[in-house]
Amino acid sequence: MSKKNLIYGQSGGVTSVINASAYGAIVAALNNPEIEKVYAGKNGISGILREEFFDLGKEPRDEIARIPYTPGAIFGSCRKKLKTEEEFKRLFEIFDAHNIGYFLYNGGNDSMETVHQIAIKAKELGYDLKAIGIPKTVDNDLMHTDHCPGYGSAAKFTAISILEATRDLESMHTDSTQVFILESMGRYAGWLAASGALANMNGEHGPQIFLLPEVPFDEKKFLSKVEEVIARDGYCSIVAAEALKDSKGNYISTEDYLDAFGNVQLGKIGIYLQKLIRQHLGRKVHTALPDYLQRSSRHVASLTDWQEAIEVGAAAVKFATRDGLTDIMVSIVRDNDYPYLRHYEPVELSGVASAVKYLLKEFISKDGFGVTTEFVEYAKPLIEGEAPVNYMRGIPLYAGLKKVPIEKKLKG
Amino acid sequence: MSKKNLIYGQSGGVTSVINASAYGAIVAALNNPEIEKVYAGKNGISGILREEFFDLGKEPRDEIARIPYTPGAIFGSCRKKLKTEEEFKRLFEIFDAHNIGYFLYNGGNDSMETVHQIAIKAKELGYDLKAIGIPKTVDNDLMHTDHCPGYGSAAKFTAISILEATRDLESMHTDSTQVFILESMGRYAGWLAASGALANMNGEHGPQIFLLPEVPFDEKKFLSKVEEVIARDGYCSIVAAEALKDSKGNYISTEDYLDAFGNVQLGKIGIYLQKLIRQHLGRKVHTALPDYLQRSSRHVASLTDWQEAIEVGAAAVKFATRDGLTDIMVSIVRDNDYPYLRHYEPVELSGVASAVKYLLKEFISKDGFGVTTEFVEYAKPLIEGEAPVNYMRGIPLYAGLKKVPIEKKLKG
The missing domain is CATH 3.40.50.450 (Rossmann fold)
Incomplete structure (x- = not known):
């Protein structure tokens, strides 16, 4: 042969x-x-x-x-x-x-x-x-x-970035920014957004709220959760997945055009949330959209x-x-x-x-704004070293x- | 005593x-x-x-x-x-x-x-x-x-981020994204935006266009420069300072509110440029706003x-x-x-x-879209190690x- x-x-x-x-x-x-x-x-x-x-x-x-x-x-x-x-x-x-x-x-x-x-x-x-x-x-x-x-490295970037930014926010919150939002890639699955929870792994201060695409976005519940966290900690650090659906199952988008296939363009959800918080809660918000940095951060x-x-x-x-x-x-x-x-x-x-594997149900916390310890156990070996x-x-x-x-x- | x-x-x-x-x-x-x-x-x-x-x-x-x-x-x-x-x-x-x-x-x-x-x-x-x-x-x-x-570290983050993202863009440009924009902090001075040029220091592919606050933003010239770069390289990587002024000296902003002192809020210039390029050139654009990540990336x-x-x-x-x-x-x-x-x-x-020290004139290239080798000589020791x-x-x-x-x- x-x-x-x-x-x-x-x-x-x-x-x-x-x-x-x-x-x-x-x-x-x-x-x-x-x-x-x-x-x-x-x-x-x-x-x-x-x-x-x-x-x-x-x-x-x-x-x-x-x-x-x-x-x-x-x-x-x-x-x-x-x-x-x-x-x-x-x-x-x-x-x-x-x-x-x-x-x-x-x-x-x-x-x-x-x-x-x-x-x-x-x-x-x-x-x-x-x-x-x-x-x-x-x-x-x-x-x-x-x-x-590829997931472990993007997860490591996400966890370290939100950890660093939360320390920044913590420094500034008494008379300046009180809310920080990191918009995460990950398309229709919440794996990458969830990885922000690894920031808290060593007892450090990381994000307190996660917005996952598997959980329908409820504006009222979200805003009251933000206020609850600020009342407790003084500031609120959020990881938001790029693809969030409202209760009717429609993707939330701030893009004003459709892609080549006529689909709503995802993205800029962080900007949407920033405006929401400023308008309804009057809080000063900073938002990071790492975009390609998240998947290129070798x-x-x-x-x-x-x-x-x-x-x-x-x-x-x-x-x-x-x-x-x-x-x-x-x-x-x-x-x-x-x-x-x-x-x-x-x-x-x-x-x-x-096919698409969504974030497992047992990895999402009861109130839908967090992840479980089972998720952290799953994800933590992947960012090691x-x-x-x-x-x-x-x-x-x-x-x-x-x-x-x-x-x-x-x-x- | x-x-x-x-x-x-x-x-x-x-x-x-x-x-x-x-x-x-x-x-x-x-x-x-x-x-x-x-x-x-x-x-x-x-x-x-x-x-x-x-x-x-x-x-x-x-x-x-x-x-x-x-x-x-x-x-x-x-x-x-x-x-x-x-x-x-x-x-x-x-x-x-x-x-x-x-x-x-x-x-x-x-x-x-x-x-x-x-x-x-x-x-x-x-x-x-x-x-x-x-x-x-x-x-x-x-x-x-x-x-x-603080500048050297933020400059190092900026240079490495745009270097990594430009390799990403280079990979994708034949049938997807052709323009990448990194919005840089730095307020009214172009030092941090300029630091993206350190990406090119070792002969690597980094950004081809810089938008500096010291140079009035001219929409037509900018769009034709983007097309010129795409015609030459196939893709265009841009670092844009957060505070750009138009020819009349007004800051360009996409924020719809004023701050506590009645000033226009800066920021989101990357989103503004993305829309501009999509509308006028029909190019697919990705934009990163690292925000706090740029100054917290310990x-x-x-x-x-x-x-x-x-x-x-x-x-x-x-x-x-x-x-x-x-x-x-x-x-x-x-x-x-x-x-x-x-x-x-x-x-x-x-x-x-x-007082404010602006980016020196001799550090800005003739056409206003780049930096000089004098700038690179100035900045490169600061990111070493x-x-x-x-x-x-x-x-x-x-x-x-x-x-x-x-x-x-x-x-x-």
Whole structure:
């Protein structure tokens, strides 16, 4: 049996450790005797469809070593979904022309759907392809995995940021700002907003109110909760998820336009809440919208998350080659909370693709404005340790890959 | 001559290293044979006027050691200004009752004015007081000092954040977000916004456009600059100062209310720019408003800034005792750029109080959308090195002071 080539691609919104998974997969593949050449698609499936991929065998070893220290998606990401038969046909022509036997795709829900569709198509065509999904999302909303690489680091950023800001607020509240709001990413699931509770883990002062997308937003209850907290503590620190629904199930938005699909644009909920509190309670409010900072903050990545991201990438190569699997995602299975122990297992993509795992009910406090100790027990191992950063003159140093393009074999 | 007591207070907006200055002053004072007792005012001058201060001789050594690792203002800050003769009279009654001979006040422009007024009043009254200002502001806008403690750390946060976010943007721009905006604090001076340029220091991809308060905002020129950058690089990363003026000299604001003094409230300029770009250029934009995170981000403080903050606190004690000075601020004097060398000198408060140092003209690029290499040479030593952080289970550990109140000697 002749050796096949492997292609790796990145898709969807980035995390601060998606490149750690790239590194894990690439290093495992470059050192795997069953694999001939190792490629990466430029902007995921978008570049692959244009025969734009890089030959990673031509990268200097020093630059490969810097990949897991680099935020963003080092090969470029995309939001493309495969839709037409034409596109699938083109993809397999390209795979065939370049002797691709392994396709590793690093992304969230939508990207797992893409891998699943490609795996199904390969079977239909009788094309021997091992298609593997490598999970990645700060939203932590993928099914059938204990958690997702990228979540721990975004959670660590969120917890530390709200902890620091709450100390700031505490300093100022006697004659200035009394309410601080941190708007959290996480889309329709409350995992990332909930992670602000880790700020309180060591007995420190962190947020007192959480607004989670799983709990309908009740303006009156919220405002009276804020007043209650201020009466008790003198100030109120809030983590608000970006996607809050009112009691009728409509998303609250301050954006005045619809996206390309006609959906209400989420975001700026922090600004909405700030106005609400100022108007109804007359309190001075400060609001932070970290936006991309939350998912790019490699400088404060979790060591546990970073190591898992690397290992999940390497596990994908093992599942594809030694185990000969396809149409699966690498899943993280927790074996123990403390000491925290885990291992990696394949799970069928059909159960993962395009599904959403919401914050569990037992993780939300009774009044809906907080999280339970069960949540803290779940989340705390994921932020443990500090991933190393290469600083030069006070600024992190990132990989500067050569990105040597392969020679195109097909006509455009 | 009988020994006198020292009181230290914090005032104005916090920085991530104001507590490092507190530590420097406290440790120097506790170990100074000329000083009897060391106190800290609760919420600066506000608490001092109510006889609310803490006896720092009663703090456990371990907790004092943790002060410089803690963000916020550990003794509480205030925005109070002394206005009436009554207040001054009360202050000196309290100073006299508690045998205060040294008053150290840690703050920005307004706080330096407070120290100056107190020093003048002491002379008028013939009260022997050494009143010393310890500088602190992320805005870096104090006169007669090379730079201000707190600026280096906020600059480091800004540079690293925009660097990380720009890598994120670069990953996504082919079929998603093409413009990223980071709104920077810094009030009416462009020092902090300009610090985003340090992201590019090591040849990395950082922001391509800076909007500085010193340069009138021209909508047309800005929009065409954004398009020019996108045409060249595919994406555009922007750092915008919170206080931008239009060509008529009016501040641009999206806030719909005035503050207590009837002034337009600054802020949310990032949201304003996002709408502008979407409406006029049809580009997808993401915006981050770090707000308090920018001035509280102790986890990514600059080692140089942290050390200087400690030393400036200690220098204040030396100037007050060994040199017997009053009505002065501790100033940082730069002796050399690289290796970076500095020392501390007293400067008269009359030249500092309530004045503002704007970003120097030679630090702003010709087209007004960038900074010069002279600025980078000025700012880069200030972000050098990483201040240590005490982590426990992935979360920073802060000081938990006992804050033993002194016995009140006067009637309320």
